[in-house]
Amino acid sequence: MASLHDSETKVPSLYSRKEKSLGVLCSNFLRLYNREGVESIGLDNAANQLGVERRRIYDIVNILESVGVLTRKAKNQYTWKGFKAIPHALEELRKQASTNDNLKMSQYCNFGTVANENDSRGPSISNNSNTDSLTKTSGSHKSDTNRKEKSLGLLTQNFIKLFISSKEDLISLDSAATALLGDVHDPTAMRTKVRRLYDIANVFSSMNLLEKMRHPESGKPSFRWLGLKGHQKTECTTLDTNSSKRRAFGTDITNNDNNDDSKRYRMSEWSSKEVTVAIHGNVDIVKVESDENLPPPPPQRNSKEFVFGPFRPVGGASGSKKSKQGQDWENLADTYRPQYRNKAINDLFGHYVEAWKSWYVEAAEKKHDHVQQTVS
DNA sequence: ACTTCCCGCCATTAT
DNA sequence: ATAATGGCGGGAAGT
Structure with a gap:
């Protein structure tokens, strides 16, 4: 038993890979939580709000944690620290970087194909005794060795x-x-490593911490670290100075959907009330963390066609993970169908520039963070 | 063809 | 055992 009613009406492909990049997801994530009042983030909630699978949230969160924007509080729970935490995190990295001196970044200018592999000198970065808080929770288990060494979080820090x-x-x-x-001169390892770096580079690009550009001479795609000064005093008032090249997240994404016309997912207005809530409603989402009652959403009211990020295969080929509250699936599938998924995506026009100003100012204050639990 | 990198299988680790 | 995390790399979109 298997497919019964499957119409191969595969739409040519309205699928756009770019719309689902980690960079865009990161922008949305930030837009969603970078507001006053937010101080706790639930992974389930995040996944629902952003309309992506859990796995992706882990990626984002791990990278953001590497620069201090977040910290793990508990299972499924992260504490929002904000952009203002970046300076300190960066400072820590700088210190660590100078500590372990050997950063063999000699000339890796390989022209041609295979090129030479004569180097093999320099264990490069392999920090271990991290005073940083990134390491994690209770630990003390000696077993964590290898796994953590290859974590995205560490890679991110080393990359920086x-x-x-x-x-x-x-x-x-x-x-x-x-x-x-x-x-390690292993082509496979190399490829995997590069994949990860692309992931990281994309989220940092969306935060304007990094900038992608082609190298003047070699013409090879490269990245430039913008870091803090990338923004703060960029003269011009509003609007960043960055000239959106071709792939710039943040503000541009807006035009992304404006491409042609057939962009199915009603992105037009996804409920005006939601917009309102998102804009100035005091983050309602934050308190939802507990119940996370956002229903897994089968957005497609028609036959089969993924719209935009509707994962959560309710019964696909894979073993479906049943939600504890899977009682009203059918019910809400049709009757009740709000707009959780790409709601944030529509909120693209918010410029994060102001965020930078905020944290920068506060950084000067160096205020000790006070834990304030909002009444739930 | 080569580059970028999303997706999700499934190993690990936490509960 | 189940749930939460998160390596890892196949392979498809993008250039």
């Missing part, structure tokens, strides 16, 4: 260290991967 301690400010991901890999 590479930039801030390198003489060159333009680094290609290949170079970075080589440096970060130490001496």
Whole structure:
């Protein structure tokens, strides 16, 4: 038994990979939580609000935690620290970077194809005794070794260290991967490492911490670390100075959907009330963390066609994970069908620029964070 | 063809 | 055992 009523009416493909990039997801994530009042983030809630699978949230969260924007509080719970925490995190990384001096970032200028692999010198970055809080919860288990060493979080920090301690400010991901890999000359490992770096680079680009550009001479795609100064005093009042090249997240995404016409998912207005809530309603979402009663949503009211991020296969080929509250699936599938998923996506026009101003100002204050639990 | 990198299988680790 | 995390790399979209 299997497919019964499946119409192969595969729409040519209205699917756009770019709309689902980690960069866009990160922008949405930030837009969703970077508001006053937010101080706790529930992963379930985040996944629902953003309309993505859990796995993706882990990616975002791990990277953001690497720069201090978030910290793990407990299972399924993260504490929002905000952009203002970035300076300190970066400072820590800088110190660590100078501590372990060997950052062999010599010339990895490979021209041609295979190129030379004569180096193999320099264990590069392999920090261990991190005073940083990134490491995690209760630990003390000696077993954590290997797994954590390959974590996205650590890779992210090392990636940053590479930039801030390198003489060159333009680094290609290949170079970075080589440096970060130490001496392992394994093509497979290399490819995987590069994949991860792309992930990281994309979210940092969306935060304007990094900028993608082609290297003047070699023409190879590279990244430049913008870090803090990338924004704060960029003269011009509003609007960032960044000239959206081709792939800039944040503000641009708006035009993204404006592409042609057939963009099914009603992105037009997804409920005016929701917009209102999102804009100035005091983050209602924050308190929802507990119940997370957002129903898993089968957005398609028609036959089969994923719209935009509707994962959560209710009964697909894979073993469906049944939700504890799977009572009204059918019910809400038709009768009740709010707009949780890409709601944030529509909120694209919010510029995060102001956020930068905020945290920068507060950074000067260096105010000790006070834990204030809003009444739930 | 090559580059970028989303998706989700499934190993690990926490409960 | 189940749930939460998160490596990892196949392979498809994008250039």
